[in-house]
Amino acid sequence: xxxxxxxxxxxxxxxxxxxxxxxxxxxxxxxxxxxxxxxxxxxxxxxxxxxxxxxxxxxxxxxxxxxxxxxxxxxxxxxxxxxxxxxxxxxxxxxxxxxxxxxxxxxxxxxxxxxxxxxxxxxxxxxxxxxxxxxxxxxxxxxxxxxxxxxxxxxxxxxxxxxxxxxxxxxxxxxxxxxxxxxxxxxxxxxxxxxxxxxxxxxxxxxxxxxxxxxxxxxxxxxxxxxxxxxxxxxxxxxxxxxxxxxxxxxxxxxxxxxxxxxxxxxxxxxxxxxxxxxxxxxxxxxxxxxxxxxxxxxxxxxxxxxxxxxxxxxxxxxxxxxxxxxxxxxxxxxxxxxxxxxxxxxxxxxxxxxxxxxxxxxxxxxxxxxxxxxxxxxxxxxxxxxxxxxxxxxxxxxxxxxxxxxxx
Amino acid sequence: xxxxxxxxxxxxxxxxxxxxxxxxxxxxxxxxxxxxxxxxxxxxxxxxxxxxxxxxxxxxxxxxxxxxxxxxxxxxxxxxxxxxxxxxxxxxxxxxxxxxxxxxxxxxxxxxxxxxxxxxxxxxxxxxxxxxxxxxxxxxxxxxxxxxxxxxxxxxxxxxxxxxxxxxxxxxxxxxxxxxxxxxxxxxxxxxxxxxxxxxxxxxxxxxxxxxxxxxxxxxxxxxxxxxxxxxx
Numbered sequence: 001x002x003x004x005x006x007x008x009x010x011x012x013x014x015x016x017x018x019x020x021x022x023x024x025x026x027x028x029x030x031x032x033x034x035x036x037x038x039x040x041x042x043x044x045x046x047x048x049x050x051x052x053x054x055x056x057x058x059x060x061x062x063x064x065x066x067x068x069x070x071x072x073x074x075x076x077x078x079x080x081x082x083x084x085x086x087x088x089x090x091x092x093x094x095x096x097x098x099x100x101x102x103x104x105x106x107x108x109x110x111x112x113x114x115x116x117x118x119x120x121x122x123x124x125x126x127x128x129x130x131x132x133x134x135x136x137x138x139x140x141x142x143x144x145x146x147x148x149x150x151x152x153x154x155x156x157x158x159x160x161x162x163x164x165x166x167x168x169x170x171x172x173x174x175x176x177x178x179x180x181x182x183x184x185x186x187x188x189x190x191x192x193x194x195x196x197x198x199x200x201x202x203x204x205x206x207x208x209x210x211x212x213x214x215x216x217x218x219x220x221x222x223x224x225x226x227x228x229x230x231x232x233x234x235x236x237x238x239x240x241x242x243x244x245x246x247x248x249x250x251x252x253x254x255x256x257x258x259x260x261x262x263x264x265x266x267x268x269x270x271x272x273x274x275x276x277x278x279x280x281x282x283x284x285x286x287x288x289x290x291x292x293x294x295x296x297x298x299x300x301x302x303x304x305x306x307x308x309x310x311x312x313x314x315x316x317x318x319x320x321x322x323x324x325x326x327x328x329x330x331x332x333x334x335x336x337x338x339x340x341x342x343x344x345x346x347x348x349x350x351x352x353x354x355x356x357x358x359x360x361x362x363x364x365x366x367x368x369x370x371x372x373x374x375x376x377x378x379x380x381x382x383x384x385x386x387x388x389x390x391x392x393x394x395x396x397x398x399x400x401x402x403x404x405x406x407x408x409x
Numbered sequence: 410x411x412x413x414x415x416x417x418x419x420x421x422x423x424x425x426x427x428x429x430x431x432x433x434x435x436x437x438x439x440x441x442x443x444x445x446x447x448x449x450x451x452x453x454x455x456x457x458x459x460x461x462x463x464x465x466x467x468x469x470x471x472x473x474x475x476x477x478x479x480x481x482x483x484x485x486x487x488x489x490x491x492x493x494x495x496x497x498x499x500x501x502x503x504x505x506x507x508x509x510x511x512x513x514x515x516x517x518x519x520x521x522x523x524x525x526x527x528x529x530x531x532x533x534x535x536x537x538x539x540x541x542x543x544x545x546x547x548x549x550x551x552x553x554x555x556x557x558x559x560x561x562x563x564x565x566x567x568x569x570x571x572x573x574x575x576x577x578x579x580x581x582x583x584x585x586x587x588x589x590x591x592x593x594x595x596x597x598x599x600x601x602x603x604x605x606x607x608x609x610x611x612x613x614x615x616x617x618x619x620x621x622x623x624x625x626x627x628x629x630x631x632x633x634x635x636x637x638x639x640x641x642x
Contacts, residue, residue, distance in 0.1 A: 406498060
């Protein structure tokens, strides 16, 4: 295989038939280019979708109350469901095995003032565990803790944008900010890689908030994460139980989807991953079909090459070339053209992807790229394709009868 | 060296079969220079192809240097051809993109001789046919006589037991033909066995023995006094 004579012959053939080599090589290079681009696009879509979710824990479940759409248990339709602190405790007691982190959410809006700077921001009152559910990254200071929650301390964690607005260059940690009428001490600053809007948010302990604003037990929604060891089936089964128990507690019809909504990430995730699996399968399929056209092209050219060189092959056989040596020569040549042009297509696609890929950042499509495993697979496919393309012509060449080849005077 | 007993060969031409060789008996000793003559269709080329293991016989025996040549696989035939036989063709059949030296080295390549040794050996054979200065030239840069001399060097490079020449002077003018025959005679003088297929009387008389073929049988087999080609060069 690493025989100088064989390579010399291959280069000679390619050099003497530049256009022919280019045209055949192009078909395979183009096929690989399309295959890689298709896979990268699917990958980009996948990145886009998961990017929408990845600032939350993927094992999280969100429970939101709504307005009933069906009359049930003596209540008319159109009743608003209101969650209270008791619901959180109820879930915690009912599912000690299943729940990992659990938090209430209370949505509100507040004006904020520090020195002469003011602004209006959404504020979420939550339990300290919410940090783990939302995967909030604190870059400065800390998140509030259980002690803050129980003591109803007036502390808050603010988003990076809020800190920039109010504090400019100052370090916000330890400073007091006026939220509506009360002074809160800032204990930390968080960032959110998902989107900028999330960084314009403020978190405060729910215990404090319910006491400061209206002395209420009401909460807006419940967020939780389940045991990380659960697979999809178990997760779905758990969220089903959760839904049943919450609907029973609030006397909502089991069929009523509007009354209480339990939203499970795992479910959405499995939908998306099966969707993108189908997409990758389709794109691999399409890529392969195009590649087959390229392989047929190379096979075709090899058949002609053999025909052109029938006499030469006859001479070689007369001089003692074994059929195997002739087969090797042809196979190596076709594999070489296939692999080389395929690699050019691959590199071309890779260069384009690495140039424009990172600049693409849209919600549905982001950073299209190919993994190393794709590249390795493509390489293996190319080599196999080259061998396949050369196989029939090679056998044809090996069967050339020296006598027939030589009598052609 | 060569022993043939009752050799038959026929070709299928559609529904008919063409009986080309009808029982050939022939023996050649080591060091002989035999001309095989006959008009076209006499079966001389078929005989040479069978001798050269490029084609198989239907029946009969063929022994080459004591080795029975029968039912060979392609691979085995390739091995025997490489080891026992050197071919010289009418149309030279040099590989046009290889230099004279590389052409001569080709049979050695198939003998799995190392690259360096191959070059040295090939060069020494080119020197013997007087073309050392032309080693790096492509066949297209050589005259007909030079091409045939390269082909002879190539046939000899593998040091075969028998050289088979099929109309070696068929494509050459008479002066060049004699030069080539002079070379063949000299190679024969060194003790090599050579079979020459020809239809030219003067070329045949430069051999030591003439075998006449007609309609698939040997009609005449005689030893002759060799005419040296040297005097015409």
